[in-house]
Amino acid sequence: xxxxxxxxxxxxxxxxxxxxxxxxxxxxxxxxxxxxxxxxxxxxxxxxxxxxxxxxxxxxxxxxxxxxxxxxxxxxxxxxxxxxxxxxxxxxxxxxxxxxxxxxxxxxxxxxxxxxxxxxxxxxxxxxxxxxxxxxxxxxxxxxxxxxxxxxxxxxxxxxxxxxxxxxxxxxxxxxxxxxxxxxxxxxxxxxxxxxxxxxxxxxxxxxxxxxxxxxxxxxxxxxxxxxxxxxxxxxxxxxxxxxxxxxxxxxxxxxxxxxxxxxxxxxxxxxxxxxxxxxxxxxxxxxxxxxxxxxxxxxxxxxxxxxxxxxxxxxxxxxxxxxxxxxxxxxxxxxxxxxxxxxxxxxxxxxxxxxxxxxxxxxxxxxxxxxxxxxxxxxxxxxxxxxxxxxxxxxxxxxxxxxxxxxxxxxxxxxxxxx
Numbered sequence: 001x002x003x004x005x006x007x008x009x010x011x012x013x014x015x016x017x018x019x020x021x022x023x024x025x026x027x028x029x030x031x032x033x034x035x036x037x038x039x040x041x042x043x044x045x046x047x048x049x050x051x052x053x054x055x056x057x058x059x060x061x062x063x064x065x066x067x068x069x070x071x072x073x074x075x076x077x078x079x080x081x082x083x084x085x086x087x088x089x090x091x092x093x094x095x096x097x098x099x100x101x102x103x104x105x106x107x108x109x110x111x112x113x114x115x116x117x118x119x120x121x122x123x124x125x126x127x128x129x130x131x132x133x134x135x136x137x138x139x140x141x142x143x144x145x146x147x148x149x150x151x152x153x154x155x156x157x158x159x160x161x162x163x164x165x166x167x168x169x170x171x172x173x174x175x176x177x178x179x180x181x182x183x184x185x186x187x188x189x190x191x192x193x194x195x196x197x198x199x200x201x202x203x204x205x206x207x208x209x210x211x212x213x214x215x216x217x218x219x220x221x222x223x224x225x226x227x228x229x230x231x232x233x234x235x236x237x238x239x240x241x242x243x244x245x246x247x248x249x250x251x252x253x254x255x256x257x258x259x260x261x262x263x264x265x266x267x268x269x270x271x272x273x274x275x276x277x278x279x280x281x282x283x284x285x286x287x288x289x290x291x292x293x294x295x296x297x298x299x300x301x302x303x304x305x306x307x308x309x310x311x312x313x314x315x316x317x318x319x320x321x322x323x324x325x326x327x328x329x330x331x332x333x334x335x336x337x338x339x340x341x342x343x344x345x346x347x348x349x350x351x352x353x354x355x356x357x358x359x360x361x362x363x364x365x366x367x368x369x370x371x372x373x374x375x376x377x378x379x380x381x382x383x384x385x386x387x388x389x390x391x392x393x394x395x396x397x398x399x400x401x402x403x404x405x406x407x408x409x410x411x412x413x414x415x416x417x418x419x420x
Contacts, residue, residue: 007033013061016094026051031204032180033058041198042180046206050333052182053090056150059180060091063148064099064123071145072103075173076126077166079156081106081276082283087126087152099123105141107131108276115140129157129165136172143173149197154183154190163193170197185322215332216312220342220352220363228343231368232256232315233263235341236293241310242286245295246327248316256315257295267293298323307333314342317351321358 004017004025025033028050035042036059046052060074067073078084088102095101103122105114107130118125118141125132125141135141149170151157157166170193179198183190194201223231236243247253250271260267268282268291286294287306294306298318309331318324324342331338342363344352356362 007058008037009058009062010065012065012096012098013058016061016096017058019096020094022054026055028052028204028206029055029058031206032056035202035204036178036180037062039178041178041201042204043194043198043201044180044182044204044206045185046182046204050206052152053087056152056180056182057087057091057094060124060148060150061094061099063178067147069145070121070123072123072125072141072143073145074124074148074150075143075146076124076150076152077129077132077157077169078126078152079128079160079162081108081128082279083153084126084128085280091124091126102126105132105135129162129169132169133165136169146174147177149173149177149179151179151181151183151193154181154193155185158190163190166193167196184326215337216328216340217338218328218340218342218361218363219366220344221366221368222346222349223343223368225345227368228315229256229259231343232313233260233265235311235313236260236265239311241292241308242289242306243293243311243313244306244309244327244330245293245313245315246318247295247297248319250297252316253295253297257293260293260295265293266291267295269295271297298327306330308336309333310338312338312340314340317342317344317348317355321355324355324359 002024004022005014007014007025028044028046032042032044032052032055036056044052044055056076060076064073076084076087078087084104084106088104091102100121100123101117102124103114103117103126105118105125105127107128127135132141151166157163179201181190181194181198181201221231232245236245245256245267247256250273253269253271257267257269268285270279270282274282282291282294283306285291295315312328312331314324314327318327328340331340342352352363
């Protein structure tokens with residue numbers, strides 16, 4: 001569809017989308033929303049940054065408008081509190097006056113505020129599995145009126161050990177409901193979860209989910225450890241937009257942010273040792289432009305959605321290949337273009353080669369002194385410097401990411417492949 005106005009949705013939702021300046025749906029939204037509006041279970045695999053949140057929020061809004069009955073009608077489960085907060089923020093920005101604010105159920109924030117939202121009649125709950133189980137065990141929340149369940153970033157919830165909790169939660173939900181599942185990849189455990197709790201799901205697949213977006217130019221700089229701070233500063237100095245820097249450790253993120261600030265950059269940081277209020281303030285400052293650089297550990301590689309990040313810089317290599325995909329996925333979102341730079345030392349060449357083999361990509365190698373001439377990708381053309389190649393299996397144990405990501409499920413009725 002060329003516009004959200006072509007959707008078979010209420011005039012109210014169309015007005016709210018227009019007010020929020022949502023005009024043209026992304027491919028994920030274009031394919032998912034009509035199926036969800038038809039009441040079908042949906043399983044979608046897609047890269048990060050493809051508009052999945054709106055793809056389930058629009059059907060949720062329509063359901064809430066259509067069935068204006070008391071009780072929690074929709075539950076969205078996500079892996080992190082940051083993602084939960086952003087989903088709630090997006091819903092509350094869209095809902096207008098006809099819908100009640102969503103309730104947030106996560107750890108690390110005021111329980112009083114969360115319980116107050118539930119007592120005020122919230123009909124949409126966005127939660128992390130662990131805290132939701134705690135509320136259920138304490139009898140603080142009930143789902144007798146539930147009509148929709150959304151599992152967002154299901155593979156990440158698997159990585160974080162939430163699948164048993166999800167199973168326990170799903171077991172107490174009404175059997176007659178609509179279920180939507182979104183995942184960047186399909187782990188075997190996720191497949192079993194889908195088979196157990198979804199009914200003849202419509203399967204939607206968008207491109208390759210274990211490769212960076214074609215809209216991102218990927219480059220790598222070989223540089224000695226002692227010259228990495230200088231190279232980072234040079235890469236940042238030539239940018240005018242938001243930049244995201246990834247460090248391997250919390251201490252490393254602190255050290256990088258402190259040095260950048262002392263060198264005149266406005267930088268902040270997010271990692272696991274910072275309090276929730278500190279992390280929220282850092283993200284809000286980054287979104288609003290008070291900070292131009294956000295330094296983060298892989299806590300931020302998923303679930304933190306900030307528009308118009310022009311450059312992602314891997315100051316340290318990620319621990320696993322999937323984290324590289326999710327780091328890079330912070331730029332080049334929703335049809336835009338971006339740059340992802342990776343800094344590595346000579347002794348890390350084998351790790352770079354292994355990363356490329358695992359993901360089936362070839363990074364553009366650049367000397368460190370080329371950083372000043374490495375310009376951002378033009379906004380009116382797709383990058384051409386990233387060369388795709390078939391995944392090559394090497395001797396020894398296979399990398400963690402060399403596994404099928406598209407598994408045919410019983411009852412599949414639709415599959416969409418979108419290759420550039």
